[in-house]
Amino acid sequence: MTVESSEAAYRTLDELAAAPLWRHYGSLFSPEPRSVAVPHRWDYAALRPLMLHFTRTLSLDEAERRVLMLVNPGMQDPPATVNSLFAGIQIILPGETAQAHRHTANAFRFIIEGASAYTTVDGERLHMNPGDLLLTPGWHWHDHRHEGNDPMMWLDGLDFPLTNAFEAGFFELFGDRVQKSLVPDDLSSRRFIHGRLNPAWEQPERLSSPVGNYPWRETERAFAAIADDAEGSESEGIVLEYTNPWTGGSVLPTMDCRISRLRPHFHGQPRRTTASAVLHVVQGHGYVEIGEERFDFGPKDVLALPGWQPYRLVNPTAEDTFVFSYSNRPALQALGMWRDDQPAAGA
Numbered sequence: 233m234t235v236e237s238s239e240a241a242y243r244t245l246d247e248l249a250a251a252p253l254w255r256h257y258g259s260l261f262s263p264e265p266r267s268v269a270v271p272h273r274w275d276y277a278a279l280r281p282l283m284l285h286f287t288r289t290l291s292l293d294e295a296e297r298r299v300l301m302l303v304n305p306g307m308q309d310p311p312a313t314v315n316s317l318f319a320g321i322q323i324i325l326p327g328e329t330a331q332a333h334r335h336t337a338n339a340f341r342f343i344i345e346g347a348s349a350y351t352t353v354d355g356e357r358l359h360m361n362p363g364d365l366l367l368t369p370g371w372h373w374h375d376h377r378h379e380g381n382d383p384m385m386w387l388d389g390l391d392f393p394l395t396n397a398f399e400a401g402f403f404e405l406f407g408d409r410v411q412k413s414l415v416p417d418d419l420s421s422r423r424f425i426h427g428r429l430n431p432a433w434e435q436p437e438r439l440s441s442p443v444g445n446y447p448w449r450e451t452e453r454a455f456a457a458i459a460d461d462a463e464g465s466e467s468e469g470i471v472l473e474y475t476n477p478w479t480g481g482s483v484l485p486t487m488d489c490r491i492s493r494l495r496p497h498f499h500g501q502p503r504r505t506t507a508s509a510v511l512h513v514v515q516g517h518g519y520v521e522i523g524e525e526r527f528d529f530g531p532k533d534v535l536a537l538p539g540w541q542p543y544r545l546v547n548p549t550a551e552d553t554f555v556f557s558y559s560n561r562p563a564l565q566a567l568g569m570w571r572d573d574q575p576a577a578g579a
Contacts, residue, residue, distance in 0.1 A: 265506060267538035269314045270306040271522035276321075276344075276532035283323045284383065296331055298323050299388060302510075304536050307393075314508035314536050316394035316560045317487070321534075323385045324349060324378045332375035332406030337392035338440065338484040339368040342512060342556055343448075344387060344532055348380025355414025356444055358421070360384065363448025363514060365474055365556075367483055369440035370395075371402070375410045387512050387534065389558050391486040420444040424477045441476035441483040455493050467503040467574060468545065469494040482562040492555045494518060494547035501544070506571045508539040509559035516553025520545050540571075 245251060253260075279300055286298055299320040303311040313319040321344070324330060332352070341351065343364045350359045351366055353374045358366050368374045378384050395401045423431050424443045434442070454472055464470040470493040474483050482488035491514070494500075502521075511520070512534050519528045520535060521544040527535055537543055537557075547553040564570040 265540040267315055267508065267540065268306045269304045269312070269508065269536060269538040271525050271527065271538060271541060272304055272536040273527040273529060274302050274534040276534065277530070279321060280385075283321065283385065287323060287325050287383065292328060302534055302536075310393070310396070312393040313510055314538055316391060316397070316563065317508055317510055317558070318388075318390045318392055319510045319512075319534055320388040320390075321385060322388050323383055324376055325383055326378050326380055328376075328378050329410050330376035331409055332373055332411050333404060334371050334373045334406070335392070335403045336370050336401045337390045337395045338370045338486055339374075339388065339390040340484070340487070340489065340558070341366040341368070342387040342389065342489075344385045346378075346380065346382055346384030346386075349376065349378040349384040350417070351376045352411045352413065353444055355411055356419055357413050357417040358444040359418060360386065361448060363451060365446040365483075365489060367441060367444060367446075369438060369484060373406055373411055375406070377410060387556075389487065389489075389510065391484075391560070391563075394486055394560065394563065418445055421447060425450055428477070430477050436478040439485040441474075441478075443477065443483070446474050446483075451491060460495070464495075465492075466501040468492045468500065469498050469547075484562070485566070486560060486563045487558050488561050489556070489558045492545070492557070494545060494553040494555065496547065496550045496552065498545070498547040498553075500546060501574060502542050503544070503572075503574045504540055504542040505559075505561070505573065506539050506564055506569055507559040507561040509537040509557050511535040511537060512556045514554040514556050516547065516551055517549050518545065518547040518553045518555075 283300055299322045301311050302313050302319040304313050343360045343362050345362055347361060350357045351374055353368055354372050420443050458470055462470060472491055474489040476483055513529050513531055515531055517530050519526055522537060523541050561570060
């Protein structure tokens with residue numbers, strides 16, 4: 233084939249589903265990460281009345297999972313909260329159940345409000361209370377039941393944007409609407425909640441933590457045991473990580489979960505990492521500076537922290553502030569893509 237001109241050659245390349253690298257080099261290999269996600273805050277006080285509205289206007293047949301997706305303005309199609317991570321707020325009413333299913337994506341629930349509900353994960357009932365962290369590792373059956381008197385709400389965290397990017401997602405409904413209880417309630421938490429004292433007769437069977445529920449009462453106990461004069465992290469305060477008791481690492485292979493106590497008048501040092509994160513304010517007030525923007529936050533708000541964006545946490549009040557967070561750091565570390573940079577203040 234004779235090519236008469238470069239213009240004709242480029243047209244032929246298009247027809248052959250090929251492209252010249254030199255025309256795309258700058259966009260394929262950027263000097264540093266450029267996230268399509270943008271910093272954002274979701275106001276829980278504004279979202280809560282809308283959630284209650286849809287419980288009155290939508291039946292379970294119309295909306296099996298009443299979840300308000302927290303969609304980043306820069307990641308609307310397909311919807312995601314930050315790169316590789318999803319956050320949503322789910323509500324279930326007294327007397328309701330949620331259909332048992334399983335999926336490849338790893339998931340967890342951080343309980344926001346309510347009582348007397350539980351999720352069943354592979355036959356283990358895990359009771360929900362505010363501040364609890366409940367795990368649903370990938371491909372584990374799970375359903376929900378509410379036996380209390382008030383609405384139950386929690387933060388859903390999943391890695392399905394990553395799963396779908398790998399084109400590795402599967403989904404399956406359970407044969408019955410809910411599972412039968414196969415073991416004593418909260419068994420995994422009671423076995424593994426005692427620090428580094430693990431049951432020696434059990435062996436690791438999966439990459440995720442064997443703990444079903446990390447109760448808030450234990451989190452409070454851990455913070456109380458740490459002296460007020462502890463140095464902590466310059467950027468995150470007194471920060472604790474929920475860990476896998478078998479490995480000491482993250483609770484899920486693609487997501488880590490942490491909680492920070494920002495003491496009164498805490499002014500964190502600026503930091504940025506390649507990890508994308510979602511923050512959830514458990515208690516208290518403060519603000520976070522992300523890039524050139526400042527986001528004031530209050531109880532139960534959710535914030536998007538895109539990767540490689542400098543951020544700074546501040547608690548200007550005279551009370552403690554507690555912030556739960558999760559990120560895709562474990563996946564980045566496994567792939568050798570984790571970087572942590574703490575620029576000087578004002579940089």
